Amino acid sequence: MVVMKFGAAAVSDASRINDLVRVVRHAVDEGQALIVVCTAMPEVTNLLIGAARAAARGNLATAEQARRALWQRHRTLAERLVADEWERETLYQSWADLLKSFDRIVRALATLGEHSPRSSDAIAAIGERFIGLLLAVALRRAGVAAQLIDGAELIVTDDHFGNARPLPEETAKRARARLLPLAQSRIVPVVTGYIGATRQHLTTTLGRGGGDYSATLIAAALDADEVVLWTDVAGILTADPKLAPEARTLPELSYLEAAEIATLGAEVLHPRTLTPLAHRNIPLHIRNLAQPDMPGTRVVAEPCISSDTARTIISAPAISLIEIAMSPLAAADLGWAPELAVRVLAELTNCGIEVLTFAQSFSERSLLLAVRTADVEYAYERIETCLLPERENQALRTISLRSPVALVAVLSAPGSAYLAPRALASLARVQATVLAMVHGNASRHLSFIVPEEEMGSVVRALHRDLMMG
Numbered sequence: 280m281v282v283m284k285f286g287a288a289a290v291s292d293a294s295r296i297n298d299l300v301r302v303v304r305h306a307v308d309e310g311q312a313l314i315v316v317c318t319a320m321p322e323v324t325n326l327l328i329g330a331a332r333a334a335a336r337g338n339l340a341t342a343e344q345a346r347r348a349l350w351q352r353h354r355t356l357a358e359r360l361v362a363d364e365w366e367r368e369t370l371y372q373s374w375a376d377l378l379k380s381f382d383r384i385v386r387a388l389a390t391l392g393e394h395s396p397r398s399s400d401a402i403a404a405i406g407e408r409f410i411g412l413l414l415a416v417a418l419r420r421a422g423v424a425a426q427l428i429d430g431a432e433l434i435v436t437d438d439h440f441g442n443a444r445p446l447p448e449e450t451a452k453r454a455r456a457r458l459l460p461l462a463q464s465r466i467v468p469v470v471t472g473y474i475g476a477t478r479q480h481l482t483t484t485l486g487r488g489g490g491d492y493s494a495t496l497i498a499a500a501l502d503a504d505e506v507v508l509w510t511d512v513a514g515i516l517t518a519d520p521k522l523a524p525e526a527r528t529l530p531e532l533s534y535l536e537a538a539e540i541a542t543l544g545a546e547v548l549h550p551r552t553l554t555p556l557a558h559r560n561i562p563l564h565i566r567n568l569a570q571p572d573m574p575g576t577r578v579v580a581e582p583c584i585s586s587d588t589a590r591t592i593i594s595a596p597a598i599s600l601i602e603i604a605m606s607p608l609a610a611a612d613l614g615w616a617p618e619l620a621v622r623v624l625a626e627l628t629n630c631g632i633e634v635l636t637f638a639q640s641f642s643e644r645s646l647l648l649a650v651r652t653a654d655v656e657y658a659y660e661r662i663e664t665c666l667l668p669e670r671e672n673q674a675l676r677t678i679s680l681r682s683p684v685a686l687v688a689v690l691s692a693p694g695s696a697y698l699a700p701r702a703l704a705s706l707a708r709v710q711a712t713v714l715a716m717v718h719g720n721a722s723r724h725l726s727f728i729v730p731e732e733e734m735g736s737v738v739r740a741l742h743r744d745l746m747m748g
Contacts, residue, residue, distance in 0.1 A: 280462060280503045281306065284316040284472065284494035288511035289568050290410050291321050293359035298568050299414070300421045302509065303467065307423055312462040314497060315425070316472045317414050318490035319406030320352060324473075325653045327381075331402045332657050334385040335394035342385045346378065353409050360417050373412050377405050396440035396631040400484045404431070407471035407490070415469045425467045430493055433457055434475035436483045441631025443475055443483035445496055447555075450475075454500035462501075470497065487633060487651075488549040495563070499555035506556060506563050510547055513567040514576030515540060518592040522735045523742040529591065530574065531582035537563070539690055539724060540591060553578065590690050592745075594738050596731050598635060599655035599682035600714060601662065605644040605669070606676045619669070620646050626665040632658050635686060636726065638715055647715055649728055652682055684714060685734035688726035689741060698745075699725055705744040709736050 283306070289299045306313050330345035353374060361367045384402050388394045411427050418425035433454045436443035461468045472490025475483045485492045491508060498506045515537070518526040532540070534557040541548035547565060556563055557580070566575035603623065620639050623646060627634055635649040650658050662678060669675040691698045699718055702725050706713060715728040729737055 323406035430474035431476035436475040451500035683731040
């Protein structure tokens, strides 16, 4: 049994979806028992969450624009992929039902004048449900017996909306009961990734990029032979090939190395993806949908290939910095304290905003946070509210933004030495502007925040100077 997860790039246009259908059809023809896990089209999740936030501020025009964009993008795909008029109209009716849910949520948010991670989850899940319906139809038209299964039916979670934690035993029980009979009947379940539900049947999400996590949770529940993540890159590379053309694919990585790469911000993996697989020793294979014959990267317990050089450079653009500075003249009990940092981080976590990295300075009485640019406006609003008492008593000096910036991180192999001095020398040579730096334990990784316009030169310099080409 193989679990195949198709990322956003695989559903970005009609030609990619045709590639997806061919890959699934080939696997079915080869006799594989298959589970397909899908994710929303590119930027659809951001679009939906943005609509929820706009509605809560009373901006229904922005929410309506998001609604129209959601419908039009998917309808354009359907017109190219579904030739039968009756099937197309049936699909449109299913989408119309989802849009009724969208409308109900938006109206409720506008009435209340506020929104929560719970409402964000309810509206964000619509993206996966839209594309899942289309993929099931596309597969059936290609002769593959396929059935849409909502992830909320399978993955049982706690009520930490926005970044829910699965309950493994209950999830495994539901997944086996729902999916195994289909697989044994040679029906391909098309599961909406990223989505779960509480025991009370309230929709939750597993965090940004959580479709990968959905796939590995299902694989562990079914004791699958392999998980394949189909992406738009040929596995995990030593760097982004758009920035460093000489970048090469890493043929094998350990679970630990891959988990560290995900934690450092690599879009190709969700940070929690590897945990269910490592417990059951299930291999993960990362492959390029546009080049299905290429080997890609395998992630296993003990890779055959070892190296004492730097392994990979992760680069993540479209990030914003938020700096909170307290007044140096504030009374001691009103100035900077670890409690204030805890309060700010808890506020962002509770409203579903992921903090990519942060640093605090006692001497400067400041806290520096890195968040995705798509989240920065809402993050700023929540921090303003959280620190209202400090502003009123004039202990807060400023909350400032810097955007766009980029995160660049270098992951070293076990036993590699002198990572920090060599990397810093490389950055000095290209006169990089380092806005923040984090050095991992035992020199395992080093990450920098730099202006986005310097990301390319920094990645190329590090890739060359650390002998990764």
